[in-house]
Amino acid sequence: MSAVPHFETVHQQDVDTQHRALRFLTAGSVDDGKSTLIGRLLFDSRAILADQLDTLERRAAGQPIDLSLLTDGLEAEREQGITIDVAYRYFATKARKFIIADAPGHEQYTRNMVTAAAGSDAAVVLVDITKLDLTQAEVPLLPQTRRHSLLAHLLRVPSIVFAVNKIDALAPEAAGEGFAKVSAALRRFAEEAGITVTAIVPVSALNGDNVTQPLDAPWYHGPSLLQVLESLPTAQETVEGPLQQPVQYVSKEGEGTGYQPRTFWGRIAQGQVKAGGEVEVLPSGVKAIIAEVRRAGETVAHAVAGESAGLVFDRQVDVSRGDWIVAPGSAAPRQQFEATLAWLDTEAAQIGRKYWVRHGNRWVQARISAIEHRLDIHTLAETEAHELAVNEIGHVVVELQAPLPLAAYTENRVAGALIVVDPTSNRTSGALLVR
Template sequence: MNAAVAEHNPNTAAGADANQNERGLLRFITAGSVDDGKSTLIGRLLFDSKGIFADQLDAISRAKHKRTVGDTVDLSLLTDGLEAEREQGITIDVAYRYFATPKRKFIIADTPGHEQYTRNMVTGASTADAVIILVDVSKVKLGDDGSVELLTQTKRHSTIAHLLQIEHVIVAVNKMDLVNYDETVYTRIVGAYQEFAQQLGLKDVHPIPLSALVGDNVVTESARMPWYKGPTLIELLESLSVYEDAHEEPLRFPVQLVARHNGHEANDFRGYMGRIEAGKVRKGDRISVLPGGQSATVKDILTLDGSLESARAGQSVTLLLDEYLDISRGDMLASAEQPPAALKAITADLCWLSEDTLDPRRKYWLKHTTKQVAARVSRVDTLLDINTQQRHPAETLKLNDIARVSLNLQQAIAADSYEAIRTTGAFILIDEVTHQTVAAGMIRLD
């Protein structure tokens, strides 16, 4: 095996400016309840921004499972790719779409609204910079006494967005055409959401009234809502600031593979292959090897394009060290000045994603970066009530529950708090029998 063979990102130049740079690419997801119009909204974004090809438009125009009246194109079919999705009219899987405007490139994740598929929403949200929370005006209960009752799924997805630390939250109050574009209805819904967001701790919230079906305030301004003075959805998405925070964090390099020569070379060679998840590395840097605690100096940084003087987060490289150490897949090469903690017991916020309830007596596999260790949930500390945001005692977890838990690990992992570094603060739990992912977790270090 060629020791320099590691997946190289051609868009990441070595030795780039170490200063914090704004990224031109925005990753965002749509989230909300069933039939809030998420897929239609993405279809409208793609259609109105000229982000679909003529053959795609022709295909959905002739689609068997059409859910619109007359000759109107069903734009939701652009993302509902599974046959079951088309038949049932619901989104099941996460659908990723790519498009660009003259100002920015976008990666969209259309995530399911059905409670049963919350695990897929968590998957889509884990790498997102922004989330569009869709609120269907026809489903929100508006009381005569001025009360407003938001849907539970709206609160659940907002809570997950907060736990995953998604920076920007756009509240898209959709289907305004069904209430004759009534400003009062919009104002009441936004007020209720902002009150919930404040209780939750969401800070960067952007409300916008729209109709995905007819295109009001999606790409073009709506003449039907002259009372709204803000940007359209696409203008808002183009204006959101997203910075490459990972470049400013301390080095985190989970080892994926140890590369050796085939035994016929005169010079012995040992390289450590992987992707830099946070920070930067340069030749001559002193690094720590965790969880063992050894230290060494970086002798060389190799890619398919040759040797580099430095590399940064997002690049896949092979690191050579100045001495031979006992390093294997799952170990972490990290900044010697700011190393992660080596933990055999962790506290975490856990989103339970399995239909089988948590059994504290059972052993699960904990997958953290490139390392997999046996783990047990030793205690459910508190269960989060989605509606009130209050925490209560609990003994087990069922599908879609969110709780603070304590876990004991068979081997130590090199980890950070999720607040500090998302990549090394996140993990999943896997059922050792079925090999299904049963939970997603975020490590909390108090």
């Protein structure tokens, strides 16, 4: 039984891309086994310190080790047996290095899942097969499975993997049929939502079945979860597109009263830069020639997307933190735009209310001028809405006090994303993804 669509094409990715460290998050409903799965990956890859292992063995008192304790760092997490904050862990195999983000399953901590998804190369969404009604012809999925998958998709996480956990809880003769039903339900949902599924794999995080070693079952002949992860590509910034670099820091070189060259530092969001090229500074629109490109204190010939670089211009130009350095004519600042809004605040998003938004390194006042619709995560239907409650996702129109050089989020994660902050409480209230 094949449950791994597109897996063969994944193997055809560039070798250098595959060998970069893979950042992936785990998500799913409460008690689906996310922390146990990560603990299993750490345990089997020998990424646990000796004193950690000794502590776990003493706590177990002769019983099987509770691997979930390896990721539950907060005291409240250990007391309640749930994940509250995002826990980052690191491990490596002979083939690759990994950075894991364990995202909470509770609905009220969805904001932390959004934080974990930002910048991730892949998402492993756990599905607890024991919580699903396998007697139905079309198995209904849990709301959190749908929500987390949609959020990962909306946040442009490149690879989405479904891990059907606790497969060992089913009788051996029923496991194959149960996995097939759940796989079909996941594919139906993904097709409706426009999500490309990288793989669907059965696992038992508790026993370690099909996590790092292939599953020994006549009904499954696909890869283990680790084999899938080792093959996935990392998300790469677009090098071929026009230059876009937000200015994070301005440094002045030398001493004295005369003109001293300034270096404008930032991480290149798109394209590449080299000495002699012409650039435009936004929002001022002033143009200049790049006299020098610097990286890590040294002068270099060029720099590309994903790298942090310092640019020195051929003449004095007024550039401040929050400005953007772009290829001339490649970006048109806008004061009104449409976006997908993932709302994270307990106080609902309201039409007409003013908020602060951050784009790159610039803060601008903004207001939601319209809510076009709200996405029903149960039916994926677009429903009428006049406000967005916590954890809801909608299509909105935003007006800015000052124009910003925006790009579609599907084309550029940096230029196409904004965070929304409540001006009264200073809470991070939402994430805007430019359409």
